[in-house]
Amino acid sequence: MCAAVLALCASLTVACDLDSQREQQLQRLLDAHRFFSYRGTLLHEQNGQREFVTVLHEPDESVDAMRRLNASAAAPMIQIMAKPSYSVASCTLAQHYSVDFEPGAAVAGRATTAVTLKPKDVLRLAYLMNMDVETGLPLRVIAFTAEGQILERYEFAEIKLKPAEQDAISPPTDPIASGYAFASLPPGFVLLAASQQDGPHVVSDGLATASLFVEPLPELLTPGEGASLSGATLTYTRGMTMNGVGYLVTVIGEIPVNTARLLADAIRPRRDAS
Amino acid sequence: MSTSEALRESLSALMDGEASEMDLARVLKAVETDPEARELWRRMQQARTILRREPTEGSAVDVSAAVQSALKNQRRSNPWVGLAVAASVTLAVVLGGQQMLQQETGVPAIQVPGAVVGFQNGAAVQASFGQNQRAQSSRETSLERVESTVNPYEQIAREQFSRFGQIHAQATAPLQPSPLVPFIRAQEPQQP
Numbered sequence: 001m002c003a004a005v006l007a008l009c010a011s012l013t014v015a016c017d018l019d020s021q022r023e024q025q026l027q028r029l030l031d032a033h034r035f036f037s038y039r040g041t042l043l044h045e046q047n048g049q050r051e052f053v054t055v056l057h058e059p060d061e062s063v064d065a066m067r068r069l070n071a072s073a074a075a076p077m078i079q080i081m082a083k084p085s086y087s088v089a090s091c092t093l094a095q096h097y098s099v100d101f102e103p104g105a106a107v108a109g110r111a112t113t114a115v116t117l118k119p120k121d122v123l124r125l126a127y128l129m130n131m132d133v134e135t136g137l138p139l140r141v142i143a144f145t146a147e148g149q150i151l152e153r154y155e156f157a158e159i160k161l162k163p164a165e166q167d168a169i170s171p172p173t174d175p176i177a178s179g180y181a182f183a184s185l186p187p188g189f190v191l192l193a194a195s196q197q198d199g200p201h202v203v204s205d206g207l208a209t210a211s212l213f214v215e216p217l218p219e220l221l222t223p224g225e226g227a228s229l230s231g232a233t234l235t236y237t238r239g240m241t242m243n244g245v246g247y248l249v250t251v252i253g254e255i256p257v258n259t260a261r262l263l264a265d266a267i268r269p270r271r272d273a274s
Numbered sequence: 275m276s277t278s279e280a281l282r283e284s285l286s287a288l289m290d291g292e293a294s295e296m297d298l299a300r301v302l303k304a305v306e307t308d309p310e311a312r313e314l315w316r317r318m319q320q321a322r323t324i325l326r327r328e329p330t331e332g333s334a335v336d337v338s339a340a341v342q343s344a345l346k347n348q349r350r351s352n353p354w355v356g357l358a359v360a361a362s363v364t365l366a367v368v369l370g371g372q373q374m375l376q377q378e379t380g381v382p383a384i385q386v387p388g389a390v391v392g393f394q395n396g397a398a399v400q401a402s403f404g405q406n407q408r409a410q411s412s413r414e415t416s417l418e419r420v421e422s423t424v425n426p427y428e429q430i431a432r433e434q435f436s437r438f439g440q441i442h443a444q445a446t447a448p449l450q451p452s453p454l455v456p457f458i459r460a461q462e463p464q465q466p
Contacts, residue, residue, distance in 0.1 A: 008449075029451055030451055032451065033450075033453055044458050044459075046459065051458075055458075057453065064454055064457075066457065068458075080454065080457050081444075082444070082447050082448070082453050082454075082457075083444065083447065083448050084448065085447075085453065086448045088449060120306075121302045121305070122302065122305050122312075122315055123302070129451065138452055141451070141455070152459070154452070154455055154458070184294075184295050187298075187299070187302070193445065199441075200438070200441060200442070200445060204446075204449050206449065207449065207450075209442075209445060209446035209450075210442075211438065211441060211446075213434070213438055224425060224427050226425050226426070226427025226430065227431050228428055228431035228435060230435060230459070231459055232459070233435070233439070233442070233459055235431040235432065235434055235435040235438075236431065237431045237434055250431075250438065252435060252442040253442070254446070258315065261291070262293075262298070264291075265292070265293070
């Protein structure tokens with residue numbers, strides 16, 4: 001099970017799809033938030049709505065905080081209890097996303113490189129990220145469907161940066177055996193966590209992440225499925241029966257609906273999933 | 275067995291939720307190269323949801339209220355459950371936001387894998403963003419709306435997002451180049 005997380009975090013023996021220069025450049029983008037503190041104001045857009053948010057990120061102090069500037073007149077800065085990061089290897093990402101670099105537009109008054117991450121299959125979203133030339137931090141990120149529909153966008157209006165000491169990388173931990181397991185996973189997705197008996201199973205390909213929850217099916221509900229999309233985040237629910245027992249499976253993630261369906265297809269009570 | 279017959283069987287297995295890894299690999303490969311397979315995949319995003327909708331007794335509002343209270347009785351409580359708005363309003367919002375069940379026909383900013391890339395930087399962003407309206411045949415749209423009003427799972431999905439969105443944000447943040455964004459997403463901005 002440790003190997004699953006390491007598959008995301010270490011270069012594999014498989015040849016990297018990126019040349020050395022692009023590998024390093026993408027790695028800079030992925031790691032920048034560990035090496036830089038920043039405070040800034042960003043604009044977050046989703047569902048046709050927009051919101052300005054002040055963000056504070058200080059990895060060496062383990063501080064992450066944000067203030068929603070449109071929520072109320074004196075909205076407080078809220079501390080987020082963010083866990084330490086995984087260090088995802090750019091070569092791992094390049095297995096399932098085509099990566100391209102070109103000069104980008106200025107964002108927050110800073111020069112950027114535009115990075116497109118196009119999924120190699122239909123199981124993932126696409127991204128355009130403008131990375132700060134100086135630090136590698138993504139200053140503007142747009143998430144798209146594979147067909148090119150914009151789902152979510154955020155962009156820094158202004159930002160102050162300074163180097164931080166390297167933050168602690170989360171050591172890979174074995175997912176604790178829960179009552180359920182995946183009979184299979186879509187290509188590129190690894191199981192990151194099944195940390196509590198009734199906590200979510202978390203899968204990721206290094207960028208696209210989904211959490212899957214299993215609950216008893218309320219008695220009034222007949223089997224079925226449905227979904228709701230909020231920006232780039234899909235919530236997919238399915239009521240189903242397995243071995244005569246009703247389950248409500250919920251998948252939340254920045255993934256297309258068919259990927260969520262595959263995950264719901266694959267979850268089984270543990271005795272079945274050998 | 276011809277290739278296309280094997281592909282049809284794999285697609286059928288996918289539709290039934292019984293695809294093996296081989297079925298999935300076969301379909302993914304076909305979707306990359308075959309426009310017809312790609313179109314079938316797209317329609318799968320709609321078809322399974324429509325096919326699987328079960329008619330419910332009574333009004334959608336009644337069922338939703340009962341389900342809501344049943345979910346509240348589950349062990350996990352979440353301070354944001356109170357954000358779930360009245361069922362009828364929620365359904366209206368859900369209908370408006372059901373992008374995943376309908377095809378966007380705006381200007382594509384990124385082409386599909388395998389196709390010639392036609393990515394236009396700033397122009398496409400301006401053209402596509404905010405186009406939450408779908409150019410959809412009116413027959414399909416009205417079918418979608420009729421089906422939507424009797425499917426409780428769409429409202430349940432919204433409520434589950436309210437309940438579990440923060441937990442998902444915690445799970446995804448360690449993997450994001452911007453670790454705060456998942457938390458910004460997890461609560462929708464207040465309506466003006």
